[in-house]
Amino acid sequence: MVIDLNPTFHSIYPVLFIPFSLLQLMFHSFRTIIPVLVGWFYQSHPRAVADPLRSITSMTLLCLWSARLTHSYFRREEWQLGAREDWRFTDMAKICGRHWPWLSFFAAYLSQHVMLMGITWPFFTIHSSGLPWDPLWDFLATATAVTGIVIACIADTQLQSFKVRNELRKAAGLEPVLINESGLFYYSRHPNYFGELLWWWGVGLFAFRLGQPIVLCGALINTLAMIPVTIMVEERMMRKPERVEAFREYCRVTSVWVPWPRA
Template sequence: MAARNLKNATIALLVPLPSIVFFLFFIHAHSDAAGGNSVFSWCYNHPFLLANVLFFFNVNVLFWIIGLIQSNNWMIDLYWTVIPVMLVHYYASHPMTVKDGLRSVVVIGLTWVWSVRLTHNYFRREKWQWGEREDWRFNEMRRQYGKQWWWVSFFAVYFSQQIFLIGICLPMYAIHMSNKPWDRWDFLATVACIIGIVIAYYADTQLHDFVQKNERLKELGAPTVPNLDKGLWRYSRHPNYFGEQLWWWSLAGFAWNLEQGWMFIGTFINTLCLAYVTVLVEKRMLKQQHRAEAYGRYQKSTSVWIPWFRSAIKDSKAKTS
């Protein structure tokens, strides 16, 4: 166990090096590349396309090969929390960048806070193990596609993540391609980003404590609590999802303020995807016999995402049915 954990940690720390080394070499050589016809000249003139090329080869291809070797696609979950940080620094340091210094520093700082929160939650959930398991949705698709999974996984697990991650991080590109001075809309977007991160943190912490409590009850042979409906979870069935979406939509608010409102498209697609995930999660909960009845009542009385007061009318109907 310890040896596997160390091996996976080493792989995870080394795997982004090809992109990092290439970009640092490009930065060092960019002064000679701006007007030439070399590969570096293309990199200089196409920062967004370069980000996609690096993602394709370093994440899609390399992560996919490692996943095939290990029969486990765990790494993409971990790097979901890291790639936005890498992208925001990439855009901030690219030679073509034009930016307002305050806006850039604030967004970089916010992205780091978001990443630290989500990375901490990932390792806490995985009991501080590297690559202990892959996402349950990938497990289900592995069973569904059987022998075809080896090539389906490239598109379902990795190529799709390029669309989502590059798309959802589009505002970071806009922020570093405009020197419009900081204004009150940037301040409001910042406050909303912080609120989203805080909500997601407390929601995930409450969920973690609930899971830990049930594990202790199970070890003692005592009945477990079928459903979490306390704290933020009293007002929303998925407050962690709400906090996460508030963060991304608020980040997109920076792009809107820079007259790049079309960049909401990445956030919108991500929201649609998370809505589908919400349906899958709730179906999965209802399939578990020990919690199906309690969760059914919870669905009838509690808002899906946006925190709101519980419905007393629906509660009373659930009790009399």
């Protein structure tokens, strides 16, 4: 039995979030919650049909992912909602000038909405198929998703610890460490991104097992979208002259996303 898609549910929040953007309550604080609402919508739909174990497992993992990302967001923002705008949007606003208030709907919200629809598509497939749990394939999907969550959680914690240590060094009158090369960051320049991508590919594997490989397009789009994000982050790292040479060497020997032995 196929669940009817609800276009109103999928299209209303980009419009409603425009006022929040102008108040600097940016999209990222909501991005951690929206996928859970979408997943719950599919799971609780009257016409939903799904293997109970797959449904419970995927939704539990989705809630864990949301809790991890929400905690990371508030920890980074020092437990304040909307205390500051995402620096990438700030840079875009400076470039666009007075046109940013209306351009932000397309650049910052509608584009993210399309991506969110793609990455949550597997939950529609999961809750529209009663195919029994497969001990091999569904376990692979679960293991991939869990590994992604764990890697992202560890990387976020290590990055936060690095920032705190540098703040303590500054307070003590010491020079800050220019490059974070500890923990997972020794093997990957962006292990947190890799964990996030791996999580969504794991979710896609659930739906792939159900005969809907097309849903992997969501994970693919998310991966492609991470390329310009990575470029922007690394360009920002190069803005400080004292860090340019060290960061170039770090890039030369260290993998971009996938944790890998150094060159």
